[in-house]
Amino acid sequence: MRWWSFIVLGILVAALTAGPTVSQESDRQGRGQQLFTYWCRTCHGPGTWENRPLPGTGSLQNKYKGALPAVLEDRTDLASPYVQFIIRKGSEGMPFFRKTEISDDEARAIGDYLARHDRK
Amino acid sequence: MPLKLPPGTDQRTFDAAIRKFRSVVGDEWVFTSEEDVDTYRDPYSMRWGHEDEYLASAAVAPNEVEQVQAIVRIANEYRIPLYPISTGKNLTYGGAAPSYSGSVVVDLKRMNRVLRVDDKRNFALVEPGVSYFDLYRYIQEKGLKVWIDCADPGWGGVMGNSLDHGIGYTAANFRDHFGAHCGMEVVLPTGEVMRTGMGALPGADTWQDYRYGVGPWVDGLFAQANFGIVTKMGFWLFPEPEACMIGDVLVPKYSDFGSLVEHINYLEDAQLATGRPMYSSPLGLALPNDELQSLLAPGWPTTERLDSLAAQKRIPAWRVRLKMYGPAQTLRGTWAYVQQRIGRAIPGATFENDQLVELPLKPDQYPAHHLVDFGIPNMQIFSSIARRPDDPPNMADGHSDFFAIVPRTAEGCFRALETIYNVQRKLGVSPITASPFRGPTGWYHRAFFIGAPTLPNYRDDPAKNWESRKLFAAYLSAVLEQGFSPYRTNPGFHDQLAQAYSFNSNALLRFQEQLKDAADPNGVIAPGRYGIWPKRLRGSKP
Numbered sequence: 001m002r003w004w005s006f007i008v009l010g011i012l013v014a015a016l017t018a019g020p021t022v023s024q025e026s027d028r029q030g031r032g033q034q035l036f037t038y039w040c041r042t043c044h045g046p047g048t049w050e051n052r053p054l055p056g057t058g059s060l061q062n063k064y065k066g067a068l069p070a071v072l073e074d075r076t077d078l079a080s081p082y083v084q085f086i087i088r089k090g091s092e093g094m095p096f097f098r099k100t101e102i103s104d105d106e107a108r109a110i111g112d113y114l115a116r117h118d119r120k
Numbered sequence: 121m122p123l124k125l126p127p128g129t130d131q132r133t134f135d136a137a138i139r140k141f142r143s144v145v146g147d148e149w150v151f152t153s154e155e156d157v158d159t160y161r162d163p164y165s166m167r168w169g170h171e172d173e174y175l176a177s178a179a180v181a182p183n184e185v186e187q188v189q190a191i192v193r194i195a196n197e198y199r200i201p202l203y204p205i206s207t208g209k210n211l212t213y214g215g216a217a218p219s220y221s222g223s224v225v226v227d228l229k230r231m232n233r234v235l236r237v238d239d240k241r242n243f244a245l246v247e248p249g250v251s252y253f254d255l256y257r258y259i260q261e262k263g264l265k266v267w268i269d270c271a272d273p274g275w276g277g278v279m280g281n282s283l284d285h286g287i288g289y290t291a292a293n294f295r296d297h298f299g300a301h302c303g304m305e306v307v308l309p310t311g312e313v314m315r316t317g318m319g320a321l322p323g324a325d326t327w328q329d330y331r332y333g334v335g336p337w338v339d340g341l342f343a344q345a346n347f348g349i350v351t352k353m354g355f356w357l358f359p360e361p362e363a364c365m366i367g368d369v370l371v372p373k374y375s376d377f378g379s380l381v382e383h384i385n386y387l388e389d390a391q392l393a394t395g396r397p398m399y400s401s402p403l404g405l406a407l408p409n410d411e412l413q414s415l416l417a418p419g420w421p422t423t424e425r426l427d428s429l430a431a432q433k434r435i436p437a438w439r440v441r442l443k444m445y446g447p448a449q450t451l452r453g454t455w456a457y458v459q460q461r462i463g464r465a466i467p468g469a470t471f472e473n474d475q476l477v478e479l480p481l482k483p484d485q486y487p488a489h490h491l492v493d494f495g496i497p498n499m500q501i502f503s504s505i506a507r508r509p510d511d512p513p514n515m516a517d518g519h520s521d522f523f524a525i526v527p528r529t530a531e532g533c534f535r536a537l538e539t540i541y542n543v544q545r546k547l548g549v550s551p552i553t554a555s556p557f558r559g560p561t562g563w564y565h566r567a568f569f570i571g572a573p574t575l576p577n578y579r580d581d582p583a584k585n586w587e588s589r590k591l592f593a594a595y596l597s598a599v600l601e602q603g604f605s606p607y608r609t610n611p612g613f614h615d616q617l618a619q620a621y622s623f624n625s626n627a628l629l630r631f632q633e634q635l636k637d638a639a640d641p642n643g644v645i646a647p648g649r650y651g652i653w654p655k656r657l658r659g660s661k662p
Contacts, residue, residue: 042253042274042499048487055502062507088159090579092517093505095163098208098216099156100149100181100229100249 032113035106036073043094044072056094072114080111087111123157124175126201126222134177137198141180141224144190149181149230160208160225162215164518166575166589167612169582174217174611176203179225185305185313185351191226192349193311195644202226203646204349206248206280209273212521212574212610213284219611220647220657226349235352236328239264242357243302243328248279248350252497266357267495269294274497279353283343285608289492291394291445292565294358298343303327305352306342309640314348328354344608345632346646347639358445358495360480364395365444365451367458367474370402370436371466374426374556377438378530380469383462384440385528388565392454395443395493397562403435404557416552420538426556436470438559443493448476505574516576520588522595523569524604526560533560536570539602543594569607611649618651633658 036044043056052058053070061070069075084107090096102110125134142150151157160176167173182188195202203223208216218225232249237259244266246255252270255278259266269288271281282297294300304316314320316339319327331339331354341347371380387393403426407415415421415429430437442458444451459471477485481494491498507515526532534556541554553573560568572595575588589612596613599605600620609617618629632652636643643654 038253043502049498050490050500050503051487052500052503055499055506058503059507062509062511065509088155090163090517092507092515093502095209095211095215095518096159098159098179098227098229099151100227101208 028109029113029116032109032111032116035102035110036113039097039102040072040110046071046073059092075114076117078111078114078117080108080115083111083114084108123152123154124177124222126177126199126224129198129200129222133198134200137194137200137224138178140194140197141178141191144187144194145180145182149183151179151181160216160218160227162211162217162610163579164211164215164520164577165217165610165612166520166577166585166592168577168579168585170585172221174214174219175221176218176225177222179227181227181230183230185231185307188226188228188307188349188351189311189313192307192309192644195224196309196311196642199642200224200644201647202349202644203649204228204248206283207251207275207277208280209251209276210280210284211273212519213608214610217611218646219614219649223647228349228351231351234258237262237264237266237357238328239266239357239359241329242266242359243354244268244278244357245303245328245352245354246278247352248277250278251275252278256495256497265360267294267360268355268357268497269297269300269495270492270497271297272492272501273499275499278355279350282353282355283350285344287563287607289396289490289563290358290495291361292388292391292396294356295396295563295565297355300356301339301353302329302331302356303352303354304339304342304350306348306350308348309642309645313351328356341635344650346636346649346652348645361445361447363446363448363451363479364477364494365446365455365474366441366477367455368439368441368472369458369462370439370470370472372430372436372468374403374430374437375423375530376466376469377533379466380438380440380462381528381530381533383465384442384562387442387458387461388562392444393442393458394445398441398443399559399562400439400441401437401557401559402439403430403433403437404555406433406435407557409551412555413551416541416554420541421556423534440559441473448478451476514578514581517579518577519574520577520592520610521574522572522592522609523561523607524572524599525564525607526568526570526604528560528566528568533568533570535602536599536604539598539604540570540572540595543591543598547591547594549591564607570604614648614651 043054045054057070087097087102087107138152157176160179165173180191182191201220201223203218204226205216206228228248230249231247233247234250234255236245253274255268267290269290271286271288282301286297288295288297303319306314308314317331317333318324320333342350384397444454455474462469524536526536537556537558544552544554560570563569575592577588578584621628636652637655640654643656647654647657
């Protein structure tokens with residue numbers, strides 16, 4: 001192996017093992033938020049439509065009865081793998097999503113976005 | 121649970137077909153793992169967890185029409201049954217699951233391009249994966265002055281809903297989603313591409329304007345059917361109206377319903393009351409459940425009994441909320457005419473809650489309105505099945521809808537409601553949820569749909585799903601005996617439904633089968649959908 005290949009290898013290892021930069025992290029959060037808005041917010045957002053809370057929010061309000069926030073984006077206890085699991089398996093009236101709708105990578109981005117409070 | 125193979129196909133043949141599918145769309149878009157194929161189950165299925173639940177063997181997701189053609193040709197080569205879905209959100213009517221177990225689902229969600237929207241000639245051309253949300257956003261982003269007519273859940277497919285005879289909420293011509301389509305592109309069971317209507321004439325720019333072209337109009341063969349895979353579809357759009365007049369008409373007696381319906385039919389068919397009439401019963405809504413149960417305990421109440429109940433309670437028996445779209449000055453005149461016409465004809469009729477809503481709605485007006493009436497897609501329908509404060513932990517996960525086509529008369533409505541009640545009595549449903557106060561829905565402008573209470577499903581308790589299956593089957597048999605029929609249903613009942621259309625020894629179904637055999641000799645497209653089986657499976661159908 002030539003001497004410079006160690007340097008290239010070193011750079012590669014460093015790139016692969018280092019955590020995401022602040023801007024990468026914020027891009028990823030932005031993508032997760034965008035995907036959440038597209039796929040989830042119409043049921044899990046805040047506010048009232050037709051004099052009722054949105055269906056996902058209303059359901060969680062009645063499920064947790066105030067013990068946890070009903071609006072998903074207000075939760076601080078969500079782990080990304082759990083969110084990804086629910087996307088693929090559904091929960092009560094919420095059906096599951098196929099990969100042609102939400103890919104694994106997109107499900108991870110949504111999960112990471114909702115779990116961002118983990119890193120506080 | 122092990123994955124199903126298409127019946128009659130051995131593993132080697134199936135694997136060979138799957139390899140070819142992969143070469144067409146790429147490995148990423150062929151789904152064969154149990155985990156992935158499970159996402160093609162119907163989450164609202166009454167058959168969930170049952171041995172005869174409809175299950176796919178695999179799924180393949182093309183991104184363009186040439187890939188759809190290649191998939192169909194491979195399916196013919198290996199005799200693999202295919203089941204096309206658009207957005208896969210046809211919940212309560214089958215979801216993304218095939219109507220024949222072992223089929224490979226052709227998932228068209230990736231084909232999600234809005235190809236054209238014209239707000240001068242007022243039409244759209246879309247691919248199968250386009251949802252109501254997608255089309256609405258496209259129109260809003262470009263500032264186009266047209267409305268869409270959406271089904272209740274905004275994630276539904278514009279094309280898929282139309283191809284299942286779905287219905288909507290704005291003006292009559294647009295609420296019938298199949299009736300409002302204009303022009304299709306279809307991959308035929310041979311893999312050939314066909315365009316219907318003016319789409320077949322080279323150089324014509326009227327594909328989305330004039331739907332018939334010349335000769336037989338074949339578009340009907342591709343809705344609630346299995347004669348091809350539709351890859352593009354045009355829709356007529358509602359030019360943004362200036363205003364909406366909303367007003368309620370109330371009549372005092374239960375027996376006033378017949379006269380009320382006749383007047384509303386006139387107003388609708390004369391294209392004066394253009395929006396969806398919403399029938400309800402203030403009397404029924406005010407009646408506590410224990411009083412309703414006592415009323416129903418001796419048997420179906422007579423109209424005289426219900427008239428005296430309304431008089432005793434001094435609550436109007438019926439209300440119809442009208443919505444009319446158009447210029448403000450026209451709508452004021454129409455509403456005055458409605459009051460004059462019905463006020464003169466039905467003693468004691470009253471009119472209230474009238475409001476003229478200037479359009480477009482502003483976001484701060486959204487919370488107070490039923491937004492699909494204004495062509496704004498949303499998901500609020502799911503609030504009706506959302507968890508309530510007193511729901512048990514193991515509440516239902518989904519449900520099946522049952523809506524029967526009934527003539528727009530009081531006699532038709534009352535007979536349909538009594539039929540639902542009789543089924544519940546016979547099967548010992550307790551408490552009775554049928555009611556003489558359930559108003560008909562006015563989604564489809566030339567017939568009523570009378571609904572039975574929705575039937576729940578449980579993804580963690582398959583045994584409970586049998587109760588819903590039993591009740592659904594009983595509703596179906598009972599309404600068919602009366603000459604009523606669901607306007608659409610989940611695949612579990614397609615055969616029974618198709619067989620019931622039996623005029624002249626099922627001449628209609630036999631003709632459809634003849635066409636199927638000619639168009640799809642290998643029987644690869646959606647075997648069994650709406651009771652149409654290819655020759656090779658007829659007689660041995662599950």
